[in-house]
Each structure stands twice: as C-alpha cells, then as structure tokens.
Amino acid sequence: MTRLQLQNVSFSYPCGRMLHDISLHVRDGEFVGLIGPNGSGKSTLLKLIYRALRPECGEILLDGEDLLKMPFRKSALKMAVVGQENEIPFDFSVEEIVAMGRSPHKKLFDSDTEEDHRMVHHALEHLGIEDLAKRNYRHLSGGEKQRVLISRAIAQESDFLILDEPTNHLDISYQMQIFDFIKRLNVTVLSAIHDLNMAALYCDRLYVIEKGHLVLEGTPEEVLTPGNIRRIYGVESSVSRHPATGKLSIAFLPASVQASPMIQNTNQNKVEREYVS
Ligand code: ADP
Numbered sequence: 086m087t088r089l090q091l092q093n094v095s096f097s098y099p100c101g102r103m104l105h106d107i108s109l110h111v112r113d114g115e116f117v118g119l120i121g122p123n124g125s126g127k128s129t130l131l132k133l134i135y136r137a138l139r140p141e142c143g144e145i146l147l148d149g150e151d152l153l154k155m156p157f158r159k160s161a162l163k164m165a166v167v168g169q170e171n172e173i174p175f176d177f178s179v180e181e182i183v184a185m186g187r188s189p190h191k192k193l194f195d196s197d198t199e200e201d202h203r204m205v206h207h208a209l210e211h212l213g214i215e216d217l218a219k220r221n222y223r224h225l226s227g228g229e230k231q232r233v234l235i236s237r238a239i240a241q242e243s244d245f246l247i248l249d250e251p252t253n254h255l256d257i258s259y260q261m262q263i264f265d266f267i268k269r270l271n272v273t274v275l276s277a278i279h280d281l282n283m284a285a286l287y288c289d290r291l292y293v294i295e296k297g298h299l300v301l302e303g304t305p306e307e308v309l310t311p312g313n314i315r316r317i318y319g320v321e322s323s324v325s326r327h328p329a330t331g332k333l334s335i336a337f338l339p340a341s342v343q344a345s346p347m348i349q350n351t352n353q354n355k356v357e358r359e360y361v362s
C-alpha cells in the first residue's frame with residue numbers, strides 16, 4: 086500500500102523555482118531516505134509534505150487522499166513530523182512540549198488523560214530523557230532538544246514519521262540509538278539524512294535530490310556507488326559491504342589517497358543506476 090505519493094510537485098520561493106516536478110512515493114512500512122547536498126531542497130520538500138509550505142502545482146496524496154484538503158487534525162493522526170529547526174519561542178517544559186504530541190487525539194481544551202500521561206512518559210523514557218521532564222525546553226542543548234522533539238512525535242502515536250535530519254545535533258551513540266529505536270517502531274518513515282553511512286544502514290530506499298530535482302532513486306546499493314557519490318558530492322569514495330551489518334559502508338577518500346592504486350571499489354562491477362540530471 087502507498088502511504089504517500091507526490092505527483093509532479095513544484096515549488097518556488099520568491100527568488101525563484103526551488104523544486105522542479107517532483108514525483109515520489111513511500112510505501113507502507115518503508116524507511117525511505119532523502120539525500121542530497123546542502124541547499125538542494127530536502128527541507129523544502131519535507132515542508133510541502135508537512136504543510137509548512139504549499140506547492141505551486143502538483144498533487145500530494147496521503148493514504149490516497151488529497152493531503153492539501155485534509156483537516157490538520159486528521160493528517161496529524163496519520164503523520165508526525167520532526168523538522169530541522171527546533172527552536173520554540175516560548176517557555177515550555179519538556180513534558181509540556183511532548184504532551185503537545187497528544188493534541189490531535191483530543192478536542193480543544195480537553196484536559197490530559199491517564200493515557201496521555203502514560204504516552205508522554207513512555208516517549209520520554211524511550212529517548213532516555215525522563216530526567217529532563219521538568220526542565221525548560223529552551224535551556225537544553227541542541228541534542229537534547231532533538232530528542233524531545235522525537236519524543237513528541239512518538240507520543241503522537243501516528244504510524245508515519247517525517248523526519249528532517251533527525252540526528253543532526255547528536256553524537257554517534259545517540260544517532261545510532263535513535264535510528265535503531267525508530268527502526269524498531271516498525272512505522273513508515275521518510276527522512277532527510279545527510280550522513281550517507283546512516284542512510285546505507287537504515288534505509289530501504291533512497292531518493293537523491295540535487296538543485297531541486299530528483300535525480301536518482303533506488304536501494305542504497307543502487308544509489309550509493311562511488312560514481313554516483315562523485316557526481317552528487319564531488320568526493321571520491323570506496324564502498325564495501327560490511328561483514329557484520331551486511332550493509333554498505335562508505336569511506337571517503339581525501340585527495341592525497343585518490344591516486345593510490347591500492348584503492349579499489351568493491352562494487353565496481355555492479356550496474357549503477359543511471360543518474361538523470
Ligand atoms: P536542504 O534542506 O537540502 O539543505 P533547503 O530546502 O533548506 O535545502 O533549501 C533549499 C534552498 O532554498 C536553499 O538555497 C535555501 O537558501 C533556499 N531557501 C530555504 N528557505 C527559504 C526561504 N524561506 N526563502 C527563500 N529561500 C529559501
């Protein structure tokens with residue numbers, strides 16, 4: 086079943102066209118990554134999906150229904166979002182922020198139920214931040230804020246997560262912990278990810294966006310080849326399959342070793358997906 090479908094979606098900022106004729110889909114249960122250089126339009130594309138921006142043309146379907154006409158409460162029950170900017174302009178405690186995730190489940194001015202409290206604490210516990218519950222959100226570190234917002238998405242209990250570089254401010258242990266945790270939730274995920282090794286470890290399928298165009302789609306094996314990495318990022322790499330994870334592992338090569346005859350790309354003999362810029 087297709088959860089999300091974008092058909093020929095375009096978007097312009099006042100300074101000009103940013104996204105060009107984007108078509109993509111996310112199937113039920115898939116973990117789909119959106120990768121591409123800085124400024125290529127990943128956050129803009131996700132903002133169209135969580136309706137912080139409105140497409141200029143094209144169609145977005147969520148569970149087969151026109152997302153642009155769907156009441157916000159209904160889409161919030163289906164889809165939770167962790168955006169890239171994590172500033173909140175007022176003083177709220179961590180607990181209050183996470184409790185906001187419960188609002189689509191309630192009517193305006195309904196007070197919190199036992200179930201709401203349980204879900205909030207369950208979410209805080211899962212992200213290892215119960216001890217932050219009473220703290221002022223604005224006084225937290227970037228990594229702590231990121232975990233609070235992921236907790237809020239978990240407390241929302243929707244089975245489709247839209248994430249914009251969710252582990253950006255986190256050190257490697259939390260990065261792994263959060264992706265492992267999200268993976269275990271067995272929900273559908275569409276996430277912008279800037280770390281290609283993380284994308285290789287966790288994603289079933291990847292889309293590559295470059296200068297507002299989708300240029301490539303496929304499994305990590307199809308997309309993350311040294312040739313594609315060179316074309317997209319201008320960086321040489323060596324890609325191998327890690328014996329422990331069975332997933333691709335990418336080593337980036339500094340200019341000083343690029344000329345070395347020792348470097349061999351292990352998937353050189355694979356057919357690379359055609360790059361369509
Ligand atoms: P990414 O998430 O891939 O790094 P973004 O979607 O954030 O890229 O940005 C894509 C481009 O759009 C960038 O050049 C950025 O400067 C521009 N941009 C982002 N937000 C705005 C805005 N509100 N107004 C004008 N341009 C913007």
Ligand code: MG
Binds near residue numbers: 127129169
């Ligand atoms: Mg971004």
